[in-house]
Amino acid sequence: MLYDPRMLKVTLKDDKLQIGKHLIVSFQRTLRIPDDGKTYPLPPSLGQFPVHHISDFAERVPDEWRDRGGFLIPMYQREALWLAFDGAAWRPNAVQVAVGNINAVSGDAWEQGLTEDPQNYIVCPDQMWLDGINAGEGTIRQFVAMPLGMGYSIEAQLTGKEDVGGIQIRAYDPKPGRFPDRPPPRREAIDAAAAAFMPMATPAAHGGMGIGAGGRMAQKIYPDRHGLDTWDQKNSGSVFIHIVNSEQYREVTGRPAPKTPIDARAYTEHGFPWFELYEEDRQTVSSSRKLSKAKSVHEMDVSKGKAKDKHERELEIDAAQVKKIKRRKPRK
Numbered sequence: 001m002l003y004d005p006r007m008l009k010v011t012l013k014d015d016k017l018q019i020g021k022h023l024i025v026s027f028q029r030t031l032r033i034p035d036d037g038k039t040y041p042l043p044p045s046l047g048q049f050p051v052h053h054i055s056d057f058a059e060r061v062p063d064e065w066r067d068r069g070g071f072l073i074p075m076y077q078r079e080a081l082w083l084a085f086d087g088a089a090w091r092p093n094a095v096q097v098a099v100g101n102i103n104a105v106s107g108d109a110w111e112q113g114l115t116e117d118p119q120n121y122i123v124c125p126d127q128m129w130l131d132g133i134n135a136g137e138g139t140i141r142q143f144v145a146m147p148l149g150m151g152y153s154i155e156a157q158l159t160g161k162e163d164v165g166g167i168q169i170r171a172y173d174p175k176p177g178r179f180p181d182r183p184p185p186r187r188e189a190i191d192a193a194a195a196a197f198m199p200m201a202t203p204a205a206h207g208g209m210g211i212g213a214g215g216r217m218a219q220k221i222y223p224d225r226h227g228l229d230t231w232d233q234k235n236s237g238s239v240f241i242h243i244v245n246s247e248q249y250r251e252v253t254g255r256p257a258p259k260t261p262i263d264a265r266a267y268t269e270h271g272f273p274w275f276e277l278y279e280e281d282r283q284t285v286s287s288s289r290k291l292s293k294a295k296s297v298h299e300m301d302v303s304k305g306k307a308k309d310k311h312e313r314e315l316e317i318d319a320a321q322v323k324k325i326k327r328r329k330p331r332k
Contacts, residue, residue, distance in 0.1 A: 008237025100155025107290030136287020142214030
C-alpha cells in the first residue's frame with residue numbers, strides 16, 4: 001500500500017493537515033513566477049487553499065480516488081502553490097514530498113523509506129517551505145498545476161504515464177530518545193530555534209490535475225543535520241492530495257473555487273514585497289539528475305508550438321521590494 005496513514009494519525013483542521021503530534025502542513029496560493037531563465041526571490045502567500053476530505057464527497061469522486069482516500073484541493077490550470085510546514089523545533093520530523101509519485105527532492109520513485117545519498121526527504125520545521133522540485137545549486141522549479149493527460153507533469157516526463165497526479169506527503173517521527181518528549185524551557189526553545197527522458201504520456205482518466213515545473217526560484221533544500229539514523233522508519237504517516245480544477249471543484253463540493261490570484265506582474269507593479277531568507281550559512285542538497293531532465297511548462301509549450309504565455313515575460317523586481325527575513329518568519 002502506497003498511502004498508509006495508520007501509523008501517524010492524519011487530521012484536518014482549518015484547511016491544515018496535521019501528521020502525528022507536531023507536523024502541520026498547509027497549501028499556499030502564490031504568484032506564478034516567469035520561466036525566463038532568471039532566478040526569482042520567494043513570492044508571498046496569497047492565502048491557503050481550501051482542503052477537503054475525499055470521504056466527505058465519496059458519491060461524487062472517481063472510484064480510485066475513493067479507494068486511495070486522502071484530501072482534495074482546487075487549483076486553476078497553470079496556478080502555482082507552495083507547501084508550508086510547521087512543527088516543534090525541539091522534536092522535528094523527516095518529511096518526503098512527491099508529485100505524481102515522483103519524489104520532489106531526489107526525482108526517484110515514491111517508495112517507503114528514507115535514503116541519505118541521495119537525500120530524498122526534508123527535515124521540518126528546519127525546512128519551513130517547499131515551493132517546487134529540486135533544481136540544485138540552491139534553487140527549485142516552482143510547483144505549477146497542469147491537467148493530466150497532456151504530458152506536462154513531472155510524472156509524465158519521468159515515467160511516460162499519468163496515472164497518479166496530485167501531491168503525496170509522508171512524515172516520519174524521530175526514534176525514541178533522540179529528542180525531548182516535551183517542550184524545553186522557553187529560553188532553550190528560543191536558542192534551539194535559532195540554531196536550528198521524455199516519452200509520450202498516456203491519457204489519464206477523470207481529468208485530475210498533476211504538477212508541472214515552473215520558473216526557477218532561489219530556495220535551498222537543507223541537508224539533514226541530524227543524520228539518517230535519527231528517524232524511525234517504522235513510524236510514519238502518509239497522505240494523498242488530489243488536485244481538481246475549478247469546474248471539478250464545484251461539481252464535487254457544490255462550492256465555487258477561490259478566485260484566480262493576482263499575477264506576478266501586477267503584484268510587482270503595485271510595489272508589494274517578495275522575500276529572501278537569511279541563510280548564507282546553510283548548505284543545500286545536490287541537484288537531482290532525474291528532475292533536471294524534466295521540461296518546464298513553458299518549455300513544453302515551446303515544444304508544442306504554442307504561443308508564449310504572458311506569464312513568461314521577464315519580470316523586473318526592484319531590490320527595495322525584496323525583504324530579507326529570518327527562518328520562522330511568515331511570508332506575508
